[in-house]
Amino acid sequence: MTFRSSTTTARTSSEVRAVARTQTLLQGQNGIGTVRRTTLPGGLRVVTESLPSVRSATFGIWVQVGSRDETPTLNGATHYLEHLLFKGTAKRSALDISSAIDAVGGEMNAFTAKEYTCYYARVLDTDLPLAIDVVCDMLTGSLIEAEDVDAERGVILEEIAMTEDDPGDCVHDLFSKTMFGDTPLGRPVLGTVDTVNALDRARIARFYKKHYDPTHLVVAAAGNVDHDTVVRQVSRAFEKAGALSRTDAVPVAPREGRRDLRTAGRVDLLDRKTEQAHVVLGMPGLSRTDERRWALGVLSTALGGGMSSRLFQEVREKRGLAYSVYSYTSGFADCGLFGVYAGCRPSQVHDVLKICRDGLDQIASEGLSDEEIGRAVGQLSGSTVLGLEDTGALMNRIGKSELCWGTQMSVDDMLARIAAVTPDDVRAVARDVLGQRPSLSVIGPLKDKQADRLDEAVS
Structure with missing residues (x-):
């Protein structure tokens, strides 16, 4: 699955930059610690923090979706999807994704929480363009093949079993359930054996299409980075996927939550x-x-x-x-x-x-x-x-x-x-x-x- 528009062709990088909005959010001394934000067409936000004294850079994409956004039958879908985005795109196989970062001595991983998901890579500053291309490709071009869904199911079930074998970790999931009951905040991020076994390719693909819209994404980079260069490289990667075609799109506001969930004495x-x-x-x-x-x-x-x-x-x-x-x-x-x-x-x-x-x-x-x-x-x-x-x-x-x-x-x-x-x-x-x-x-x-x-x- 990729971000595609059937009515609008991707614009050139110069056209994207012409309508992008850039702000300096924090002004550092001599450029050190300066934080800048650019909002691209399609509602995609890019924030960077410059630290020229280091030789590394970390690039990440944050998604405003977590286990709190799941229905009871979809419990575990966000985490399942996190795994599947590493399984291959039209451009790269799963091995291509991992070997590209390994070949330059970098690190790549992801994590899912109750209210957000993050994918990231840490590399030498000279390899930042590679990290941007790989992570953006994963986020916009994941295939979510049925055979990968079936294969990864076993991996996730093993992860659930591993967590259950660690009571010092598992007790915190139990405490969330104690406090919030059978609500999205009370259910485990990993899902359960039953819910993971019930998830199929079609349901996960719909979840991906609904939540991985550019308006729900924040691109972040920190280290020895140049903001304008990062914006150009991110723009190019998302344009190839047709993800910046909605000129009227605006970023979603920070999550406000639904209601104050409380319990006591349980x-x-x-x-x-x-x-x-x-x-x-x-x-x-x-x-x-x-x-x-x-x-x-x-x-x-x-x-x-x-x-x-x-x-x-x-x-x-x-x-x-x-x-x-x-x-x-x-x-x-x-x-x-x-x-x-x-x-x-x-x-x-x-x-x-x-x-x-x-x-x-x-x-x-x-x-x-x-x-x-x-x-x-x-x-x-x-x-x-x-x-x-x-x-x-x-x-x-x-x-x-x-x-x-x-x-x-x-x-x-x-x-x-x-x-x-x-x-x-x-x-x-x-x-x-x-x-x-x-x-x-x-x-x-x-x-x-x-x-x-x-x-x-x-x-």
């Missing part, structure tokens, strides 16, 4: 013969546009974001009850999650849950100390900068920002927002979020009496 136990019990205790969090998310990030860091965090000290260092214990936040378009994870011996699960629940309640009512908040601000600031020290991370930042917020924020602005968080801000968000009644997900071999007591953690 307990889900998945009985597995594992060596550890894996638990997630949590509650509704904040959406990714909520201004309080900066304070919530500081709160999560202080609570369970490192070796000096309160939960790590209480659960692991003082009592030796768990090897891994941490807190985390997930923000969606209209809602979010806040969770605390721990893996421990089944006999210790109630002790761990009591410490975690008591800790959440105490912070909700009393807040954190100024010292804890100050340390968390510093830790979050440092990890934010260190996490953006490669071109892949930069591409992810500008691509996701364009797709999910429609704006760009510089690293300095991000650090300023974190530094501006006050102890009162953290205490207020702690009352709002941690003061809610939690829900609980558990995977492990709990005995009947242990299982019967799980309600204590959410009462």
Whole structure:
């Protein structure tokens, strides 16, 4: 399947550039860190961040479609499609796609999330034209052959089995189900064995045609890149597929979500013969546009974001009850999650849950100390900068920002927002979020009496 227009022929590159709209979103010093956006005919957005001091570049295409856009019978279609786009186009076979990037020492991969999908390649700066051509060809010219659908089904079923064999990973899928129930946000990104087995070529091809329109795409490149050159190369690749013929098309707005999905006080136990019990205790969090998310990030860091965090000290260092214990936040378009994870011996699960629940309640009512908040601000600031020290991370930042917020924020602005968080801000968000009644997900071999007591953690 390719993007084709039966009524309009592809325009020349000069014609495309004549109507393209380019903006400088962030102005760096001496060109370093400058972020520019060009909107091409057809509604395709191209954003770049220049970092001339490096010798690499990462190129990616973000798609505003994720498992949240699936009906119950299509659960897993977005991830299935992600696999199939690597299986071949009219121009390249699956081997041609992988060998082209391997031959220059590059990396290529993709990932599917609840609300978006991303395909990317990281290469030397001199090989960026190749990466652009290969990734754009995959996105616009995938054949989605029936035999590839059948062959890849087995691979995806193995991926589902691999996830289910890792209870520390699987428990987070269970927690989403606990919190959101049988809704798109509550269903697994990979789908289930039944839904994957039921998907066929025709249904996946329709899903591709519906969601992989240029108006739903953001092209992002970061590293030693020249914006105008990237725009020309992307334009050429999409023009060949007939994807830029709609002159009236405009990019879709950032996702707003459908409704605020919330639940509380639920307990889900998945009985597995594992060596550890894996638990997630949590509650509704904040959406990714909520201004309080900066304070919530500081709160999560202080609570369970490192070796000096309160939960790590209480659960692991003082009592030796768990090897891994941490807190985390997930923000969606209209809602979010806040969770605390721990893996421990089944006999210790109630002790761990009591410490975690008591800790959440105490912070909700009393807040954190100024010292804890100050340390968390510093830790979050440092990890934010260190996490953006490669071109892949930069591409992810500008691509996701364009797709999910429609704006760009510089690293300095991000650090300023974190530094501006006050102890009162953290205490207020702690009352709002941690003061809610939690829900609980558990995977492990709990005995009947242990299982019967799980309600204590959410009462």
